Amino acid sequence: MTLSTDQLTLRCDCSTCVEAMPSCDGCDLPTESALPSDDHGDVCVTCAKSIGLYPCAECPTLIADGDTCNVHSAPQPDSFVCGDCRSCRTGETSFHATDGRELCGICVEAYHQCDGCSLFDEYSTAAENSDITQTFCYPCGRDHGYYECRSCESLINHGDYCATHIDNAAYDSIHSYDFKPEPIFHGIGPRYLGMELEINVPRGELASCVDDATEALGELGYLKEDGSIARGFELVTHPMSYRWALDSFPWQLLSDLHAKGCTGDGIGLHVHISRAAFADSFHIYRWMKFVYRNASDVQRLARRYSSYAAFDDRERVLVKETCKGERIPPRTLAINTQPEDTLELRVFASSLDAGEVQAALAFADASVGYTRDLTISDLAQRGAWNWNSFTQWLLTRPKYSPLTRELESLACAC
Template sequence: MEHEICIQCGAEVRPEEAYHVAEEAVCPSCAETDTVVCSYCGERIWRENDFGDSDTALCEACYTNHYTRCNQCGRLISFSAAYYQDEDEDEETPYCSACYHECGEAIHGYSYKPVPIFHGDAPMYMGVELEVDDGGKDPVKAKKILSIFNQTGEFGYIKSDGSLDDGLELVTHPCTLEAHMREVPWREALERFKALGYYSHQSSTCGLHVHVNRTFFGATQAEQDEKIGHVLYLFERFWQELLRFSRRTQRQVAQWAARYGYKDTGREIMEHAKKAYQGRYTCVNLTNTDTIEFRIFRGTLKYNTLIATLQLVEKLCNVAVSLSEERLQALSWSDIMLGIEPQRYPELVQYLKELRLYINAPVSVECEV
């Protein structure tokens, strides 16, 4: 009787006792230690070529055509058992059932808009959109951020954003400046973003957008248009100073926050803005029903810069509402700086000094993140 030779150990094996991997014979002992059987197609393969796990052996072809792994825990899952986020239309990021139901609601789609929760009591409310990138569109990381951000109240949520390469957008509910400074745990959340590998200023894709309620500018449409026109006038009048404050490059501003163009009065700029529709990618976006959106600012994970930005927005809006068109035209940047109360806006004063935009001597500067 002819015998087959085991490809592994060289032992002679009777044909009826031999196992085969492709065309190569293997003795029973080597078959047990060095091979497995694909759970899907039944073919015997070398153990080192097993693409499955300890419970499910898979050849490469069956794994590629029928299986994937959970993006979070790495667990082997069949295509039919994989879960995907609603915004993951191309199904590029699979999750097992446990990870999906634990973390799946941490990242909402771009169009997600919950019923707003107002924090604080003041005429002006600000909603912040902070974009971060380079740390992953990861629901587990998002959940870690939210566990800090919402630890003492429901202050915000996280959305996906197609303008980001590999990041997230943290969105707050409407808060007064005092609430942002005293209640919202911005400092802790920004530190956690950094610890998880995210960037904002250092990533060219990120912005810091601030929404202000239109009702702050007046009770009627005409009143709102007049005072919002004053805001647009301030932006055109002091464009160079505000561009420096924003930390944006000219190219970034042209792409994400274009200016309307200088005219002699806020009323003329508002009329131009209404006639020449420019969409939402403007320095002050007017397309929202309930808010105007300040889009000029570059993203940041530096606490002082973020709070200073909110303080500047409040200051400019107060100037726009309180002054007449004639007084605005006579206003200088120094006048605005002299009107800043250091006790109310300490972060703003510090930031303005860092950028040499304040009336006093500049100070040392910490790096943006």
Template sequence: MPELLDAPALCSTCSPPLPDNPPPSEPALQCPDCDERAFCEDCGEQATETHETVNDGVLCTACTRRWSECEYCARYTTTGEATVGGDIVCDTCHLDHYWRCSDCRLLSRYLRSVDSGDEVCRDCQSHYRECSDCDYLTTSDDYCSSCYRDRRDDYIHDYSYKPDPYFHGQGPVFLGLELEIKTLGRSLQACAEIAADHLGDLGYLKEDGSIGYGGGFEIVTHPMSYEWAIAEFPWNMLRELRIRGAYVDDHVGIHVHVSRAGFDSPAHVYRWMKFFYRNETQAVRLARRRSDDWASFTSETRADIAKFAKGERFGHGRYQAINVNPEDTFEVRIFASSLHSQQVQAALAFIAASVEYTRTLTAGDVARRRGWEWTVFVTWVRAHRIYLPLLAEMETLQCAS
């Protein structure tokens, strides 16, 4: 019995003797090291090895299996959200250090901006292309929306753009072509580059309200003589534009400006406009459309031809078959747009031919030789081979008689 009284008191947790040799009547005493050990937040037992939780508590090693370790702060949590790496981030670290991917909706510390305004994680970047000019991601072929607009503006001017005219060929009659086209999606940039490269100093590209912003453009040429246009205009450009995705529909047209200076006199202007309006049916067929909204044949305009021939420029608006508003030209607006050479050439040819046909038309021609009639004009066109594109289109559209 004396030996038991002399036995050292042991720590109830780790077993080594307790310091100061307390009496064995207090067997639950612990050594200082064990006395400082915390209790597990999950099971309530003292933890030999502790793991910190987001609530500033501790877990024993066994209980960590039921919790999730935050990938950022390495503390344990029972909530949190998944990250792109497949781990969990606690709520506090989520708010301070993570952002949600717009595509996969998982959390990530690193996101890339997309030109749509979204932000995506590294795993989702593979669904996009990098803009060729900046760090943004894009779903387009080459450029983000911002850089695309900047590059587009290098080629397509706003509607008010109007440089000084540069004349091509020999007058006195000069024609200016305005060809409205549309494009598919992001082919606008490629089509604009094609058109600008082919045109060179012959013309330029503009926005137009009938096309709509970003959906196409208007090809505008400087003044050309008809002969020069047929020989020198880059006609193969139209085919290349078609291949690249340009197209036309009922909302776009061809406008042809003819120089006022190309007419001999007010009487010549009168004869030309009179011939034009008297043959409305055939002109509309040749134009491949009737557009009362954009190129109207009105009885009011027809009644005022004499005033317009003498220089009156206003009264019925510009959306007439022949717009008399421009100071230096008459604008013929009747034609449907086209990306086929014969149809565009025929539009130019019709204006040039009608001006020349009416230049020498006399009262005797009208009275005795039916000079106002379309069939007589067609006969005249057949005799002037320079207008073959017009004759070919007339035959195609069955208005050559």
């Protein structure tokens, strides 16, 4: 139910009444408020606003901003009362939106009246269950026990998807959080990297983005649920060598997902490094010490400061005990040592920028290579723990150019 802008009464939506309404010349849908325009025929309020036309302050004739009506010579006023249109010179705004704005009788037609609070909201939607269909603004929907379908804005009271999307086969491609298939190795090891890229997907685009991701990944990876993602998925790859990843990962997929409105805002990118990539426990010790000692530089590169990827001074001190297997630190540290076959570098912010993701893989691979053969003399006399020593080492290894480019970009941004 919405209000008629002509009679300001509840409109009947039965087929008889709908057929009796005039049609908008813009969208061809029935409307009770078809307004005349010079070039576009009789159009509804929504179509009028989309083409930059507004009702005259004295009559329903549509005019462009700054023009005057052919019948009434008075110009448009400098200020208007209604939060949406430019015709409410008299201040007759009897309808209230959920965000506090006042609406006139013309603009309110484009809104929905919430069955919970009786206010008007542009984005209210029907709430579905087996017994009743109501229209709520989202706050009232939540108060009544509803939540959004993971694919669209429909409110539901059970499951993950509304009736329209529940049977969509694409959702079978998003596996549960604990899904762990047998790994498929790509490239030449033993230094393999596994990427977990968390992705936010906009409302209404989940099925399309799932299809794009699964088609592009093929056997290289799969999608999983993750509790930190409100709507979206975690893109997980099978183990890849760094060079194979640069050459063969479907990087265009990231641009395609970004074009559909996907983001990495507020979520993470994790890189698993195979334990077989390390020469021995002393190598793991040197690598972990290097990462923890350079926390500020690593976090700047990672674009993330998060309690889910924490740099803890106590953990830095206890790295030796961790490497000996004498203790098991929490998984939410910068380096998660709990996986049996990998070490998980959790520090990076998620991104759909291919250069930033490549830089994350490059740092994971390069830092392991850099710390592999460090000697006590390197550490004590030549400052090998220092970030500058690492960046100078990178300059002699062109294969890590995604990382050096990202470091140069960060330096220029200072």
